[in-house]
Amino acid sequence: ERAEIRTTLSQLYEIISNKSSPAMRFIRSRVERMSQWWIQAGLRMRQSSNKTSLTQMRVLLYPGALAGSVGQHFEAMVERGGPLGELVQWADLSACLTIIGQNLIFSTSQHHLHSLIGAAPGRGSCPIQRPLTFDLIYTDYHGLAHLQGAMGLAFQHYKCRFRILDSFGTEPAFNLGSYASTHGYKTLWGSWGLQPLQYMTMFPHTPDNSFLGFVSQEAIKEEELEPEIYRKDRIAVVYGKQEYMWQGKSEYLNVISEEMEIHATVYQPPGHASKLPRFIKNHGLLTQDNFLRLLRRAKVFVGLGFPYEGPAPTEAIALGCVFLQPRFEPPHSSDNNDFYKGKPTTRQISSQHPYTEDIIGKPHVWTVDISNRTDVQEAVKAILGTEVKPFTPQEFTCEGMLERVHAYITHQNFCTKSVPTWPPESALRLHLGPLGQSCVKVCRRSSLMCEPALFHHLNNPAAFTRLGLGCSNIVQEINHLLPAYSPWGQHCGLQQEPLLFSCAGSDPSQRRLCPCRAHIPGQVALCSNCF
Numbered sequence: 310e311r312a313e314i315r316t317t318l319s320q321l322y323e324i325i326s327n328k329s330s331p332a333m334r335f336i337r338s339r340v341e342r343m344s345q346w347w348i349q350a351g352l353r354m355r356q357s358s359n360k361t362s363l364t365q366m367r368v369l370l371y372p373g374a375l376a377g378s379v380g381q382h383f384e385a386m387v388e389r390g391g392p393l394g395e396l397v398q399w400a401d402l403s404a405c406l407t408i409i410g411q412n413l414i415f416s417t418s419q420h421h422l423h424s425l426i427g428a429a430p431g432r433g434s435c436p437i438q439r440p441l442t443f444d445l446i447y448t449d450y451h452g453l454a455h456l457q458g459a460m461g462l463a464f465q466h467y468k469c470r471f472r473i474l475d476s477f478g479t480e481p482a483f484n485l486g487s488y489a490s491t492h493g494y495k496t497l498w499g500s501w502g503l504q505p506l507q508y509m510t511m512f513p514h515t516p517d518n519s520f521l522g523f524v525s526q527e528a529i530k531e532e533e534l535e536p537e538i539y540r541k542d543r544i545a546v547v548y549g550k551q552e553y554m555w556q557g558k559s560e561y562l563n564v565i566s567e568e569m570e571i572h573a574t575v576y577q578p579p580g581h582a583s584k585l586p587r588f589i590k591n592h593g594l595l596t597q598d599n600f601l602r603l604l605r606r607a608k609v610f611v612g613l614g615f616p617y618e619g620p621a622p623t624e625a626i627a628l629g630c631v632f633l634q635p636r637f638e639p640p641h642s643s644d645n646n647d648f649y650k651g652k653p654t655t656r657q658i659s660s661q662h663p664y665t666e667d668i669i670g671k672p673h674v675w676t677v678d679i680s681n682r683t684d685v686q687e688a689v690k691a692i693l694g695t696e697v698k699p700f701t702p703q704e705f706t707c708e709g710m711l712e713r714v715h716a717y718i719t720h721q722n723f724c725t726k727s728v729p730t731w732p733p734e735s736a737l738r739l740h741l742g743p744l745g746q747s748c749v750k751v752c753r754r755s756s757l758m759c760e761p762a763l764f765h766h767l768n769n770p771a772a773f774t775r776l777g778l779g780c781s782n783i784v785q786e787i788n789h790l791l792p793a794y795s796p797w798g799q800h801c802g803l804q805q806e807p808l809l810f811s812c813a814g815s816d817p818s819q820r821r822l823c824p825c826r827a828h829i830p831g832q833v834a835l836c837s838n839c840f
């Protein structure tokens with residue numbers, strides 16, 4: 310059966326309406342609030358009709374973070390200022406898959422998971438494996454462990470059908486267990502040995518993973534913009550749902566309060582005496598609806614440094630706020646920071662929200678040294694003196710997400726033994742990096758993206774020749790920096806383990822061979838000549 314683009318979300322409401330936990334209520338109310346945007350985007354997608362129609366697939370959505378004991382804790386925090394970013398993504402993914410006509414099952418319990426995919430109890434200790442009836446399973450790191458428990462031996466066979474929602478990303482060196490444990494990349498989360506592109510991130514962090522994203526409320530089109538919708542009051546809203554995030558920030562907030570009224574949405578347990586500075590107007594944790602309404606009136610959204618890389622800053626920018634955030638000097642990383650410690654990434658986090666800093670930037674985003682009073686003062690004055698329009702990068706609109714997820718479902722197949730065929734070789738722009746630079750940087754410097762699915766085209770002696778490099782010897786090794794060229798002794802190194810092809814990763818003695826490609830403006834995951 311073909312998957313037809315839908316212009317209703319009723320199928321989704323049916324499968325989630327019987328679930329009434331706080332997390333599922335959040336997901337449902339978000340989907341309902343955004344349904345008009347999704348439906349309009351679906352209609353436009355249908356009209357443009359250059360999308361080849363897909364076969365309808367049976368897709369299981371299993372957010373492991375909502376199941377079992379982890380789920381109990383997560384659920385308990387939903388209405389107390391705990392993380393909601395993951396729920397934002399699950400809500401938007403389920404809406405997106407519904408619009409592109411897929412057949413979804415949503416499960417949030419291990420018991421239910423067993424009944425859907427578990428091995429049937431056999432005779433004695435020998436369970437009977439059943440064929441997996443799902444073409445795709447979206448889950449997260451917690452869910453992977455549950456799937457392994459439920460599927461037994463079949464897990465290895467079917468793992469190519471999994472997609473892992475992984476907010477901060479997993480670099481290849483951490484993903485391959487044997488390599489991670491012998492090269493110092495072993496962490497709490499990695500080592501599942503999936504294809505790195507099976508991990509799907511919240512922002513386009515490392516191109517070694519697929520960028521899934523979510524949707525920031527679309528900026529209303531300029532011609533439809535009625536001035537009163539975004540008339541800004543002279544107020545700032547602080548990003549930080551729990552009191553501990555505010556520690557040590559009162560001087561910074563003081564400076565801002567000299568120019569504007571500061572509002573907050575901090576969860577306060579009943580009977581708790583607030584430790585927030587007295588000049589703060591705290592609304593308590595708001596429903597997402599009301600939170601977004603508050604942002605619509607606000608001129609500035611103020612980052613405190615935590616949470617890292619969440620969805621709220623892009624939402625605020627989409628509603629016409631300016632995001633003011635701390636710069637991290639030195640950058641935060643898994644080497645020096647408790648939050649990133651154990652996360653399977655070597656990324657260096659240069660501010661609370663590097664995506665908004667690097668990709669969006671001024672006038673929407675100001676990144677400052679918050680310990681420098683004058684810097685903060687000047688930034689606030691400049692912000693108050695500028696009219697800033699709502700802005701949403703194309704990749705964070707419903708259309709952008711539909712286009713991206715549609716492309717992934719059409720072209721990404723991790724179950725064949727052959728090398729990847731998408732994007733096509735014609736997209737390849739071969740670049741030779743300078744010493745010590747990762748391919749992420751090398752490609753970005755040329756306004757291109759590193760594309761790991763193209764590595765296999767340059768993992769051969771001819772690639773060195775094309776770059777004008779003479780090799781004194783060519784060796785094939787298992788090392789995530791390869792293919793690369795080492796000028797000392799003119800060593801040319803090729804990659805022996807395809808799972809270790811990696812855009813991330815750099816070494817002062819290596820010049821990396823990088824598979825770059827162009828991308829559609831505002832949509833880094835896709836290239837225009839790739840379909």
Ligand code: U2F
Pocket residue numbers: 391392393394395397476550574593594595596597598600601616617618619620621622624
């Ligand atoms: C991120 O998690 P958070 O949940 O802390 O991310 P946020 O950006 O703060 O916001 C999540 C949503 O919460 C909503 C807001 C966002 O879409 O509209 N919200 C709300 O409903 N009511 C309020 O009063 C305030 C905000 C990230 F997503 C996780 O992956 C990380 O684990 C976490 C820590 O870095 O940060």
